[in-house]
Amino acid sequence: MDYSNRFGVTADDQALADAVGRFAQAELAPRASELDRTESSVTCHVKALAELGIMGMNIDECWGGPGVSPTGMLLALVEISRACAATSSMIGAHYLGTDAVQIAGDDAQREAWLPRAASGEWLAGFALTEPLGGSSPVDMRTRAVRDGDYYRIDGVKQFISNAAEARFLVVFAKTDPEAGPRGVSAFVVDMQTPGVSVSSHEKLMGIRGAHAFEVSFEDVRVPLNCRLGAEGSGFRTAMKVLDNCRLDVAATALGLAQAALDAAAQWVRERKVGGEPLATRQGIQWMLADMKLRLEASWALTLQATALRAEGRNFTQQSAMAKLHASEMVGFVTDAALQIHGGYGFTRDLPLERYVRDARILRIYEGSSEIQRTIIARGVLA
Structure with a gap:
């Protein structure tokens, strides 16, 4: 393009x-x-x-x-x-x-x-989410206890992408259970370390080829030099990483929405009803206009946040706005594209139903839409 x-x-x-x-x-x-x-x-x-x-x-x-x-x-x-x-x-x-x-x-x-x-020799992953507490540091149950030149990590992480094939995960664990977010530390864990076990992959609604797993840590001994930063700095690290990753999610939404819009535009040029292409119908044109308008708004928000990132400036609020708008936009655009295709869009012969399924997760992972609204509001009220 x-x-x-x-x-x-x-x-x-x-x-x-x-x-x-x-x-x-x-x-x-x-x-x-x-x-x-x-x-x-x-x-x-x-x-x-x-x-x-x-x-x-x-x-x-x-x-x-x-x-x-x-x-x-x-x-x-x-x-x-x-x-x-x-x-x-x-x-x-x-x-x-x-x-x-x-x-x-x-x-x-x-x-x-x-x-x-x-180089692609090693695949990486990020283990923050847990079965009961999600990504909340207050509810985090995974523990890392200092033992000489090692930490012993025990706990369970959930929905961890790449885990089965990753060489390493960055794992977040409580080193001070009483300190809330300030008690979370980050560790690089070699997946070949004894005590690490990975479940079979989750049966996902969409992005089915991007496997996610439950990962258990049972008395996993991690060398002291695998702690990232000081004790208690892990949650701040996670938040900085998520600022970056929310732009990656926005990029996924932009690409998926463009694919759906392109498919819809091609369909209405070729599909005829009453001897005329669907593209001649004002109602269809207005649907395409709304899809394009929302897509372009997401582009503007995402490029603004990306420019701030490139300049080394704070872009937390802009990243949250880009992720929120793009992830909700792609839900609208993929659904509208399927609607334009009618019954054919609901079949597996065309990719529209996959686009709709793939888009749905973007409002959930790397911070749900509700979390993004909280981040944005916090910036407004600062």
Whole structure:
């Protein structure tokens, strides 16, 4: 797609989007339906994605990243999401884990974990959510107890993407159970460590190829040098990481919505009722106009937040607005596209029903719509 008229997009960003778009349409799109139907893992694409530099786009060049801008990374994820939202989700989970190491780790930790993650040799994940307390630090039950040069971690995490194939997870655990959010610490846990066990993948409604798991930690001994930052700094790390990842979710929504809008536009040009294309009907035109309007508003919010990120400025509120608007927008656009297709849209022969299912999770993970509204309101009242 041509992004050259969008705010902040450079020639290098466009060139990256073109390259990723060609790959996504040639390699990801043809397999998306089958991977969804069989619930096969989209990690089958990791090697090819890594060859394009995609697995390390969020990582600084000194640690093996390809040196792309935040805007270039956004466009690349949009192109991937146009072809396969599950693949974009898998990449986003990998970015969560590697972002945490890059943000909170020291140079020795970054050198130990990031280059092989950037190359695609190692897959990463992010273990914050729990079965009973969600992502609330107050209700977190996973514990990390200091034992000499080690911590012993015990607990259970839920809906952890990539866990079965990840080499490492960034795990959040209470080191001071009485301190609330200030008692949470972050640890890089090698998934080959004894005591780590992973369930079979969850049976998801959408993004079925982006597998999520329950992960149990039973007396898992983690070296002291695998703690990221000081004790008690883990929740602050998680919030910084989620600021970044919410833009990845917005990118997924933008790409998925564009795919649905493109499908609807093509359908109404070709589908005839009473001898006339559906595109001649004002009601259909107005539906397409509303879809496009909401999509463009999400683009504006997302690019604004991305520009602030690129400048190193605080973008917490802008990231929350982008994620909220885009994730709710894509629900509207995919549903409208299915409606335009009528009964055919409700069949599995076309991708519309998959688009609707894939879009639904975007209002839930990496902070629900309700959480985003709380973050936005907090900024208004500050």
